[in-house]
Amino acid sequence: xxxxxxxxxxxxxxxxxxxxxxxxxxxxxxxxxxxxxxxxxxxxxxxxxxxxxxxxxxxxxxxxxxxxxxxxxxxxxxxxxxxxxxxxxxxxxxxxxxxxxxxxxxxxxxxxxxxxxxxxxxxxxxxxxxxxxxxxxxxxxxxxxxxxxxxxxxxxxxxxxxxxxxxxxxxxxxxxxxxxxxxxxxxxxxxxxxxxxxxxxxxxxxxxxxxxxxxxxxxxxxxxxxxxxxxxxxxxxxxxxxxxxxxxxxxxxxxxxxxxxxxxxxxxxxxxxxxxxxxxxxxxxxxxxxxxxxxxxxxxxxxxxxxxxxxxxxxxxxxxxxxxxxxxxxxxxxxxxxxxxxxxxxxxxxxxxxxxxxxxxxxxxxxxxxxxxxxxxxxxxxxxxxxxxxxxxxxxxxxxxxxxxxxxxxxxxxxxxxxxxxxxxxxxxxxxxxxxxxxxxxxxxxxxxxxxxxxxxxxxxxxxxxxxxxxxxxxxxxxxxxxxxxxxxxxxxxxxxxxxxxxxxxxxxxxxxxxxxxxxxxxxxxxxxxxxxxxxxxxxxxxxxxxxxxxxxxxxxxxxxxxxxx
Amino acid sequence: xxxxxxxxxxxxxxxxxxxxxxxxxxxxxxxxxxxxxxxxxxxxxxxxxxxxxxxxxxxxxxxxxxxxxxxxxxxxxxxxxxxxxxxxxxxxxxxxxxxxxxxxxxxxxxxxxxxxxxxxxxxxxxxxxxxxxxxxxxxxxxxxxxxxxxxxxxxxxxxxxxxxxxxxxxxxxxxxxxxxxxxxxxxxxxxxxxxxxxxxxxxxxxxxxxxxxxxxxxxxxxxxxxxxxxxxxxxxxxxxxxxxxxxxxxxxxxxxxxxxxxxxxxxxxxxxxx
Numbered sequence: 001x002x003x004x005x006x007x008x009x010x011x012x013x014x015x016x017x018x019x020x021x022x023x024x025x026x027x028x029x030x031x032x033x034x035x036x037x038x039x040x041x042x043x044x045x046x047x048x049x050x051x052x053x054x055x056x057x058x059x060x061x062x063x064x065x066x067x068x069x070x071x072x073x074x075x076x077x078x079x080x081x082x083x084x085x086x087x088x089x090x091x092x093x094x095x096x097x098x099x100x101x102x103x104x105x106x107x108x109x110x111x112x113x114x115x116x117x118x119x120x121x122x123x124x125x126x127x128x129x130x131x132x133x134x135x136x137x138x139x140x141x142x143x144x145x146x147x148x149x150x151x152x153x154x155x156x157x158x159x160x161x162x163x164x165x166x167x168x169x170x171x172x173x174x175x176x177x178x179x180x181x182x183x184x185x186x187x188x189x190x191x192x193x194x195x196x197x198x199x200x201x202x203x204x205x206x207x208x209x210x211x212x213x214x215x216x217x218x219x220x221x222x223x224x225x226x227x228x229x230x231x232x233x234x235x236x237x238x239x240x241x242x243x244x245x246x247x248x249x250x251x252x253x254x255x256x257x258x259x260x261x262x263x264x265x266x267x268x269x270x271x272x273x274x275x276x277x278x279x280x281x282x283x284x285x286x287x288x289x290x291x292x293x294x295x296x297x298x299x300x301x302x303x304x305x306x307x308x309x310x311x312x313x314x315x316x317x318x319x320x321x322x323x324x325x326x327x328x329x330x331x332x333x334x335x336x337x338x339x340x341x342x343x344x345x346x347x348x349x350x351x352x353x354x355x356x357x358x359x360x361x362x363x364x365x366x367x368x369x370x371x372x373x374x375x376x377x378x379x380x381x382x383x384x385x386x387x388x389x390x391x392x393x394x395x396x397x398x399x400x401x402x403x404x405x406x407x408x409x410x411x412x413x414x415x416x417x418x419x420x421x422x423x424x425x426x427x428x429x430x431x432x433x434x435x436x437x438x439x440x441x442x443x444x445x446x447x448x449x450x451x452x453x454x455x456x457x458x459x460x461x462x463x464x465x466x467x468x469x470x471x472x473x474x475x476x477x478x479x480x481x482x483x484x485x486x487x488x489x490x491x492x493x494x495x496x497x498x499x500x501x502x503x504x505x506x507x508x509x510x511x512x513x514x515x516x517x518x519x520x521x522x523x524x525x526x527x528x529x530x531x532x533x534x535x536x537x538x539x540x541x542x543x544x545x546x547x548x549x550x551x552x553x554x555x556x557x558x559x560x561x562x563x564x565x566x
Numbered sequence: 567x568x569x570x571x572x573x574x575x576x577x578x579x580x581x582x583x584x585x586x587x588x589x590x591x592x593x594x595x596x597x598x599x600x601x602x603x604x605x606x607x608x609x610x611x612x613x614x615x616x617x618x619x620x621x622x623x624x625x626x627x628x629x630x631x632x633x634x635x636x637x638x639x640x641x642x643x644x645x646x647x648x649x650x651x652x653x654x655x656x657x658x659x660x661x662x663x664x665x666x667x668x669x670x671x672x673x674x675x676x677x678x679x680x681x682x683x684x685x686x687x688x689x690x691x692x693x694x695x696x697x698x699x700x701x702x703x704x705x706x707x708x709x710x711x712x713x714x715x716x717x718x719x720x721x722x723x724x725x726x727x728x729x730x731x732x733x734x735x736x737x738x739x740x741x742x743x744x745x746x747x748x749x750x751x752x753x754x755x756x757x758x759x760x761x762x763x764x765x766x767x768x769x770x771x772x773x774x775x776x777x778x779x780x781x782x783x784x785x786x787x788x789x790x791x792x793x794x795x796x797x798x799x800x801x802x803x804x805x806x807x808x809x810x811x812x813x814x815x816x817x818x819x820x821x822x823x824x825x826x827x828x829x830x831x832x833x834x835x836x837x838x839x840x
Contacts, residue, residue: 485813490754493750499750550749552748554816557822
C-alpha cells in the first residue's frame with residue numbers, strides 16, 4: 001500500500017494505517033511532499049484511513065480523497081477551546097505564594113491529541129514564574145464540537161492567556177507595575193518547574209534578560225496608558241511565555257549521510273519540510289559539523305518512509321534538536337570513517353589528522369592531504385588495489401531522561417529544555433465605538449545560539465501574527481443545535497496584511513549546552529504570549545476586564561455593559 | 567470549474583440584445599462582471615442554459631453628463647464609477663465594497679441585481695432619487711428607482727437593467743459615508759450608512775443593518791430643531807424590521823452602532839461640533 005499524504009507525521013500514518021488494516025508495516029509506504037504549511041493541523045491521521053480502505057477494496061486503482069475548505073473546517077480536527085479558573089495568592093510585595101488552577105480543555109467529539117495538550121498545560125501551568133505552592137487540575141472534556149488537535153503553541157497560547165490575564169488582575173489589586181510583578185516572580189536557574197524539574201541556565205535560558213529587553217522595546221517607562229487629544233487611547237499590554245516539548249516516550253530520530261563522487265554530501269532524514277526551513281537548518285548543521293560549505297550538503301524536501309530512517313513526527317518545534325542530534329551523530333560517524341580511510345592513504349595514525357574544506361589533512365601540514373572526493377567511494381592505492389568502501393554515516397537519537405508524570409504528584413520530566421520569552425502589544429483604542437488598531441507588537445526571546453538571524457526573526461514574527469489573528473478575529477461559532485456557522489473563510493476571519501502592527505523581535509542568546517549548535521527550539525513560540533498581551537493592552541485601554549476571546553469591538557462593548565450592570 | 571454547458575451571447579447593440587433575449591434557451595442570466603455567476607455556477611448553485619453578456623452594449627457602458635443628468639451604464643465597474651470622480655458619494659461607497667481587485671470586476675448593475683443582499687451601491691442612488699433605464703420587451707423604459715426597488719430590484723427575468731441616471735444637483739450635495747465592520751477593513755458590512763444633506767434636510771440610506779438595504783423614512787430625521795441623539799433614537803424606532811443577528815454581530819450591537827453612526831452623520835452634515 002503506497003500512501004501519499006499531506007502530513008507532518010508520515011511514520012505515524014504508516015504505523016496506524018498498517019495497524020488498522022492489519023497490514024505488515026513493511027508493506028506500507030508513505031510519501032510526503034514539501035508541504036505548504038501545517039502548524040500542527042496535519043498531525044492527526046484520519047483521511048488516510050478512509051482512502052486506504054477504499055484502495056484496499058479496489059486494488060490497482062489510485063484513490064484520492066480531498067476535503068473542501070468548508071468540510072475541512074467543520075470536520076477535520078481543529079484548534080482547541082479552553083476555560084480556566086485561576087486563583088493566585090501573593091504577599092504585599094507582589095511575591096506569589098500560592099496558586100490553584102483548573103483548566104478545562106474542550107476536546108470536541110473525539111480524542112486525538114487533546115489529552116496530551118491537557119498534560120502539556122499542567123507541565124507548564126505556572127508560566128515562567130517560580131510558584132512554590134501550586135495545585136493544578138487540567139482536564140480534557142468531550143463535547144459535541146469539532147474535535148481538537150495540536151495547533152502552533154500546543155495549548156500554551158490558550159492557557160497563557162488565562163494565566164497572564166490573572167497576573168494583570170493581581171498587579172491591579174496590588175497597585176503594582178505589571179512588568180515589575182513579572183520580574184519579581186520570574187523563574188531563575190535553580191528554581192523548580194511545576195513537575196519538579198530543576199532548572200539551570202542551559203535548560204531554561206534567561207527570563208530576566210527577556211523582560212529587560214521588552215521593557216526597552218515597548219518604552220515601558222514612558223507609561224502604560226495615555227489618552228490622546230483626539231479622544232483615542234493608547235495602551236500597552238505584556239505577557240511572558242515559556243514552553244517545554246511533550247514528545248512521546250518513543251520519539252526517536254535517525255539520519256543517514258551519503259556522499260557523491262565530487263565530495264558533496266546527501267543528508268537523509270525524515271523531517272517533513274513545511275515552509276519552516278527545517279530541512280535547511282539540518283543541512284546547515286551538517287555542513288558546519290563536516291566543515292563543508294553550506295551548499296555542499298544536499299537535502300531532499302520530500303520524505304519516503306521506505307527510504308528514510310524514521311523521524312518521530314515533525315511537531316513540537318523539536319526537529320532542530322531531536323533530528324539535529326541524529327544528524328550530528330551521523331556526521332561524526334562519517335568523519336570517523338573519513339579519517340580512518342585517510343590514515344591509510346596518508347600512512348599515519350588517525351590522531352595526526354584534522355579535516356576541513358572537504359579534505360582530511362596532516363595536522364600542521366595542510367598540503368599533505370586527501371580530498372573527500374577521493375575517499376568517499378573507497379580508495380584506489382598506488383598499486384591499483386581498492387580498499388575501504390563507501391562512506392556512509394549513520395546516527396540516531398532519543399530524548400534522554402524524559403518519562404511519564406507520577407500519578408499521585410505529577411512529578412516528572414517530559415522535555416529536554418524550556419524556551420522563554422517576553423512579549424508586548426501596543427494598541428490605539430476608540431472608546432466611542434470600541435474599535436482599535438494594532439500599533440506594535442514586540443518579542444524578546446532567548447533562542448540560544450543563532451544560526452540564521454533573519455530566518456529566526458521571520459519565524460517569530462509569523463507566530464506573533466498568528467497569535468494576534470487568533471485573539472482579534474478568530475472564532476468558531478455554533479448555533480443552538482451545535483451546528484458550525486463559521487465553516488468558511490468568509491465568516492471565519494483572519495488578520496490581513498494592512499491590519500498588522502509594526503513587529504519588533506529581539507533575540508537573547510544564552511546557549512543550551514546539550515543542543516546542536518547551542519540552539520534552543522523556538523519555531524512555534526512567537527504565538528504563545530500574543531493573545532494575552534493583546535487582551536492585557538485592551539483591558540487597560542478600555543478599563544474593563546476582557547477575559548474572553550476574540551477581542552472584537554462588540555465583545556469590549558458587551559464587557560463594559562456587563563460591568564456597568566453589576 | 568463550471569460543471570455545466572451554456573450558450574454565450576454577446577450583443578453589441580440594443581437590437582442584438584433583443585434578438586438574444588428572444589433566442590436564448592431558458593433559463594438564461596444576464597452577465598456583467600460575472601463574479602456571482604461564476605462563483606455560484608462553480609458551486610453548483612445555478613446552472614443557466616445561456617448567458618447574455620451586457621458588457622459590449624454602448625448604453626451599458628456610458629459614463630457622461632447629459633442634459634443635466636449623470637448617466638451611468640449598468641456594466642460600469644465599481645472602480646470605473648469611483649475613479650471618474652463624477653459622483654463622489656457613489657465613489658466612496660464603491661471603494662468599500664469587497665476589495666479593490668473585485669471592485670475592478672463587480673459592476674453597478676451586478677451589485678444591485680445580484681443575490682448577495684447588501685447591494686451597497688444602491689444607497690447613493692436611492693438618496694439621489696435616481697432613475698433606472700430598463701430594456702423591457704424590446705424597448706427602453708425609464709422608471710424612478712425608488713418605485714421599483716423594495717429591498718431588491720423588482721425586475722422581470724427577461725428585463726435587463728441598462729443604466730442609472732442621477733440629476734446633477736445631487737452630485738455636489740454634502741454627504742457622509744461610513745462602513746462599520748466586525749473587525750477587519752475588508753468585510754461584509756455590519757452597517758453601511760450613506761447620508762446626503764438635501765435642501766429639505768438630511769436623508770439617510772442603510773445597508774447591512776436589516777436583511778435588505780433601505781431609505782430611512784422618519785419625519786424626525788430632517789427636523790433641525792431636535793438634537794442629533796433624539797433624531798437617531800427616532801430613526802431606530804422607524805426601522806422596517808429588527809436589526810439582523812448573525813455570526814458577525816448581535817442585533818443589539820448593530821442597533822448601538824447604527825444609533826452612533828446616525829448621530830455622527832447628522833452632526834457632521836449640519837456642522838455641529840463632535
